[in-house]
Amino acid sequence: MELKRYAEIAYEQFGGLALDVVPYFQDFNMTLNKANIKLSLPEYIALAIASVFLSFGFMFAMFGTIFVLGSGLSGLVSALMLSIVVSGIVAALAYVIPLLKVNNRATVIRDMLPFAVMYLSTLAGTGSSISEMFENLAKVDEYGEVSEEAKKIHRDIDTFGMDVNEALRRGAQRTPSEDFEELLRGMEHILTTGGSVREFLRERAAKLMDDYERRIEKFADQLGLLVEMYITIVVVGSIIFTAMSAIMSSFTGFAPGFIVALQAILIFIGLPLISGMFILFIKGIAPGGIM
Template identity: 35%
Template sequence: MFEEHIKKIYLSYGEIARRISPNFGYIIEDLKKSGMRYTLEEYLSLAIFISLIVTAVEIPIITFIFSFFMPVIIAIVFALVFSAIGGVVIFFLFTTYPKAQVSNLASKIEKGLPFSVSYMVASASSDAPPITIFESISKIEEYPELKQQALNVIRDVKGMGMDMLTALRREAKRTPSKEFRDLLLGLEATLTSGGDVTSFLSGKANNLFKQYQNKIKTHADLLSMLTEMYITIMIVGPIFFMILSSVMAVIGGAGNILAMQALISFVLMPIISVAFAFYINIASP
């Protein structure tokens, strides 16, 4: 269904997209690695369409808000300017999204890589064919992004008839993860030279687990620092402010002070708490 809408959007804005596409050639590689199955022209057409929709929606809303503070004509002019700026910002956010998606996928792949390589070691030690190594990690449901990488190799070998070495090189070019790319190229070199696959994977697993342990240690230090910051900002800070504001209220009146206390207690502190929780979640290894 969504693909049909993309085709309609491309028919409407494809010509504009083709004209500007030479300026955005750097997006092509990120589109492939992110798994977004669009051509550059289709993706730019979608970006143009969404930007125009946002601009069209912003104009009446901004005009309505500004009309309370200035004449309607001036409000319309401001609305046109701010809406145009908003549309341009949305378009350029679209152009950066594939790279952000690649980074996100790489992080998810590398999070499960140390544990998945252990499965690969077990498969390799049984002297099974190399494709069995990837079949073992394609059954791991906990890391769907890594599972998809393994399924790509299996599809190339069993579905498209590629030899194992070609499939490994092909997936190494497509994967967004540098760690997984190094693993694939190392495995390809080991198979080409007739080396011991089990020894290679065991060494790789040990290195990956050491890196994972270092990430855990770094994250623990970060959590300790964030905990101290949170206690200072969310407990000590408000107490100090309440005492200070209460003294100021006695001296100069309580009107504005009460409003500030309410703003900090019911708006600022919840926002800071959510921000801390969000950052801890995305920073976890």
């Protein structure tokens, strides 16, 4: 809600400018849909423009104060350049973040899709309609982004009154996942040709599960290699560093207190930081449902 409110305020201030540049970013509208960013294209552009202006104003005020106090008026030029650089970074982030979110959603959907399709196959076996199948799927929070996509499809059918084929086509166009797109287009084809939806979903679930198991096996191999690297670099490396620093202190002019402080920083700050980054990296490459 905070993002929506910020976008509304930004649109009130920069809506006219945003509407002027909207024609140049029409393709980005689909990116926002795939990223599940619930803002219209003009609202998002206005948000980006507001963020650029705010970042420039804040950075210029901060850098300007620092440089004027330290270097006089000549420091304003440096403050201006740095503020422009930061504003450019903010503008780039406004463009890149939705793309990163699209990739992240595609990965999450890919990993949860085998289980979701198995669930849809079960529902199809009970005689549920397509609308009911996606309605029930949307209520299962464990499927995460797949449930979000199902919710949109059910909304198109139930609220907007679209026929099932059109809703499936729209769902296929806006999903960030190629696997989910293929699933929806396959369901549309089955409905058009009069085939068995249940059989199609069962076969698709089996294929997706095979792909998921292969990713699990690949992840297991990668995890073994990463654990060996962690033990070698972090555990063994820290022991060697501690021992070598103690030995080298006797051949250098560094005070013993400095060496002890350096070792303490490594043990109490460096190791936890590296371990935390290692855990985040593992979570990032792990297939959904593993961690």
